[in-house]
Amino acid sequence: MCLMFLTNRVIAGKNLRRNLRGNKGGGQCLATNPIDRCWRCDPNWADNRQKLADCVQGFGRNTRGGKGGPIYVVTDPSDDELMDPKPGTLRYAVTRNGPLWITFAHSMLITLQQELIMSSDKTIDGRGVDVFIANGAGITIQFVKNIIIHGIKVYDIQVREGGMIRDSETHYGFRTKSDGDGISIFGSSNIWIDHVSMRNCTDGLIDAIMGSTAITISNGHFTDHNEV
Helix, strand or coil: CCCEEECCCCECCCCCCCCCCCHHHCCCCCCCCHHHHHHHCCCCHHHCHHHHHHCCCHHHCCCCCCCCCCEEEECCCCCCCCCCCCCCCHHHHHCCCCCEEEEECCCEEECCCCCEECCCCEEEECCCCCEEEECCCCEEEECCEEEEEECCEEECCCCCCCEEEECCCCCEEEECCCCCCCEEEECCEEEEEECCEEECCCCCCEEEECCCEEEEEECCEEECCCCC
């Protein structure tokens, strides 16, 4: 059985932006939902990014992501090496062993050559910059646990033919054709997808199947889709 919790800020249509703090970050915090209030109201949130893991609500409330692990900064938007990813890339980060909190040095567009297969205990944290996963393959969360994806934009995801792809530091294998989902959750648990904007994926935007459970999807913006 798939248990999935969606907050009242998961919407389809126009993205409603709010000024959550006063001018230059001062003044009264205007965040109204409990997830945003948990971290946005701290003017120094960027110095304590891992507090985000304490803010999840709903069925995925025990999700820790990469909390307790080191901070990894993506500096290279390329995705050229699928079996031996380059340090500095997103693919290198998500295939490391152990908890990892993944951030981005600057705004970037990442076009995935094949599906991005995540290992357990990872957070993809796009706060503070604009991170686009677009015009290529999507993100796969398969037989893992403790994944947080926050603050990225996923769009124009396409089917890819598959091939040899690394999924951990010690393993790679042959993958068949991907479905074209934006985010595919397969047999996984403790997943939190928050403040993720998605549109126009070949198959579903988010597909949670094969007994995936303990999932929260919150504060999302979903458009131009046949399935969520």
